Amino acid sequence: MMPPNELKILATMFTPREFGDGEVVFREGDPATEVFAIVAGRMEVRLSDGWVVAQLGAGQVVGEYGTFRPGRRTATVVSNGASKALALDYQRFHRFLLAFPIAQRGERRPKRPSL
Numbered sequence: 001m002m003p004p005n006e007l008k009i010l011a012t013m014f015t016p017r018e019f020g021d022g023e024v025v026f027r028e029g030d031p032a033t034e035v036f037a038i039v040a041g042r043m044e045v046r047l048s049d050g051w052v053v054a055q056l057g058a059g060q061v062v063g064e065y066g067t068f069r070p071g072r073r074t075a076t077v078v079s080n081g082a083s084k085a086l087a088l089d090y091q092r093f094h095r096f097l098l099a100f101p102i103a104q105r106g107e108r109r110p111k112r113p114s115l
Contacts, residue, residue: 006014006100009100010096012042013088013093013096014037014086014087014088015086015087015088016039016084016085016086017036017068017084017085017086017087018082018083018084018086019041019079019082019083019084020062020079020082020087021079021080021082022078022079023078024076024077024078025062025076025077025078025079025085026061026063026073026076026077027042027043027053027076028046028047028048028071028072028073028074028075028076029072029073030071030072031072031073031112032066032070032072032090032111033062033066033089033090033091034063034066034087034088034090034112035061035063035064035066035067035078035087035088035090035093036062036063036085036086036087036088037060037061037085037086037088038056038060038061038062038083038084038085039058039084039085040054040057040058040060040082040083040084041057041079041080041081041082041083041098042055042079042080042081042083043056043057043062043077043078043080043083043085044054044056044077044078044080045062045075045076046075046076046078046083047073047075047076048075048076052071052091053075055080057082060062063077063078066090067090067093070102076086076096085110
């Protein structure tokens with residue numbers, strides 16, 4: 001669990017975004033630059049052949065794979081009706097992790113070695 005102070009700082013780093021019905025959040029092949037936490041509405045994850053592989057809603061996250069290594073989007077995400085999300089760019093998130101390394105482990109204090 002992330003300590004409350006670090007969680008508050010992380011929350012200030014998100015940018016609110018709104019999407020209309022059918023609006024593309026990002027396209028397959030686009031550079032992966034940010035992650036989205038869905039606040040309201042629904043989003044579809046589509047492959048290049050149009051196949052819908054996931055339907056996501058409030059409380060779910062999309063675009064997180066690029067957080068771990070640079071690359072391109074592996075699917076297209078489209079808003080299914082009006083939706084709202086909080087966006088966090090990867091560079092900002094990485095700076096946060098460098099400033100608060102304990103947040104990477106999700107621990108409040110270092111673990112004691114077991115004997």
